[in-house]
Amino acid sequence: MKKTILITGCSSGIGYCVAKGLQARGYQVLATARKQADVVTLEAQGLESFRLNLTDSNSIHFAFEETLRRTNGELYALFNNGAFGLPGAIEDLSRDALREQFETNVFGWQELTNLAIPVMRRQGYGRIIQNSSVLGLVSLPFRGAYNASKYAIEGLSDTMRLELRGTNIYVSLIEPGPITSQFRTNSMKALLKYIDIENSVHREKYQGVLNRLNKPGPAAVPFTLPPEAVLDRVIHALESKQPQPHYYVTFPTYLFGALRRLLPTRMLDFLLAKSGNNN
Numbered sequence: 001m002k003k004t005i006l007i008t009g010c011s012s013g014i015g016y017c018v019a020k021g022l023q024a025r026g027y028q029v030l031a032t033a034r035k036q037a038d039v040v041t042l043e044a045q046g047l048e049s050f051r052l053n054l055t056d057s058n059s060i061h062f063a064f065e066e067t068l069r070r071t072n073g074e075l076y077a078l079f080n081n082g083a084f085g086l087p088g089a090i091e092d093l094s095r096d097a098l099r100e101q102f103e104t105n106v107f108g109w110q111e112l113t114n115l116a117i118p119v120m121r122r123q124g125y126g127r128i129i130q131n132s133s134v135l136g137l138v139s140l141p142f143r144g145a146y147n148a149s150k151y152a153i154e155g156l157s158d159t160m161r162l163e164l165r166g167t168n169i170y171v172s173l174i175e176p177g178p179i180t181s182q183f184r185t186n187s188m189k190a191l192l193k194y195i196d197i198e199n200s201v202h203r204e205k206y207q208g209v210l211n212r213l214n215k216p217g218p219a220a221v222p223f224t225l226p227p228e229a230v231l232d233r234v235i236h237a238l239e240s241k242q243p244q245p246h247y248y249v250t251f252p253t254y255l256f257g258a259l260r261r262l263l264p265t266r267m268l269d270f271l272l273a274k275s276g277n278n279n
């Protein structure tokens with residue numbers, strides 16, 4: 001019998017790559033997307049697909065029922081992936097902006113996960129894989145909303161791991177640094193939607209942010225990796241008898257993952273402020 005996996009955010013980037021890669025590896029992949037046009041495209045490429053919008057509880061419940069209908073009530077794994085980054089200084093973030101960031105990146109993920117856990121408990125096995133970020137480990141200026149959403153995912157996942165001990169349900173966090181995807185394009189849209197650049201004290205700095213998001217090519221040469229680097233870690237988290245709690249991906253993750261343990265806060269802040277202002 002094929003192993004089943006439900007994935008969110010498969011219209012582009014990591015979700016798309018992992019969906020294709022796991023299907024080629026023999027999994028039954030439920031590759032969900034927020035927009036109907038993307039569902040049609042994914043289906044045309046031979047993937048099973050239907051809509052799942054993380055900001056909409058009805059959509060989450062409907063998609064989960066559809067998943068179980070297609071898998072005869074079983075679910076081996078959930079890959080929580082769909083998310084976006086809202087750039088901007090914290091003092092420029094409205095309540096609505098923060099809410100949108102958390103509705104998508106945190107509350108939608110947990111609502112879906114809480115539907116999956118009872119199914120996994122009943123069947124006696126399961127894998128929950130959370131696509132976090134190096135920005136769930138350390139903070140950068142002008143990424144506060146996104147940072148906070150990924151820290152929330154880290155906290156929820158660490159706690160779930162403790163609460164699910166001994167159940168044969170494993171929770172793994174993937175911590176990518178820069179990966180080629182539509183992430184910057186989508187961040188730009190969020191920035192223009194939610195930040196009042198003209199009336200911000202950071203008006204000039206936002207020009208730098210816009211330039212960074214507009215820059216063609218990889219985000220952080222030479223550290224950017226293709227999404228296949230994440231696929232590798234997802235495969236390990238799915239197939240290892242002892243999946244790791246944290247999977248680092250890209251050099252910046254290894255670097256900052258180590259530095260945050262080694263350096264005093266002020267020294268780490270110095271490096272993060274410099275690194276954040278440079279890109």
Ligand SMILES: NC(=O)c1ccc[n+]([C@@H]2O[C@H](COP(=O)([O-])OP(=O)(O)OC[C@H]3O[C@@H](n4cnc5c(N)ncnc54)[C@H](OP(=O)(O)O)[C@@H]3O)[C@@H](O)[C@H]2O)c1
Pocket residue numbers: 008009010011012013014015033034035052053054055080081082083084104131132133134175176177178179180181182183184186
């Ligand atoms: N790329 C990186 O450098 C990087 C680094 C660290 C972590 N990550 C994490 O990797 C994951 C995937 O991002 P990516 O890099 O592949 O970026 P991406 O190409 O922008 O893909 C993001 C996916 O999330 C979907 N999404 C956004 N809002 C959604 C919603 N409300 N409901 C359902 N799906 C929604 C997008 O759908 P639409 O097309 O409809 O917007 C898209 O399919 C995210 O969790 C991100 O935080 C990425």
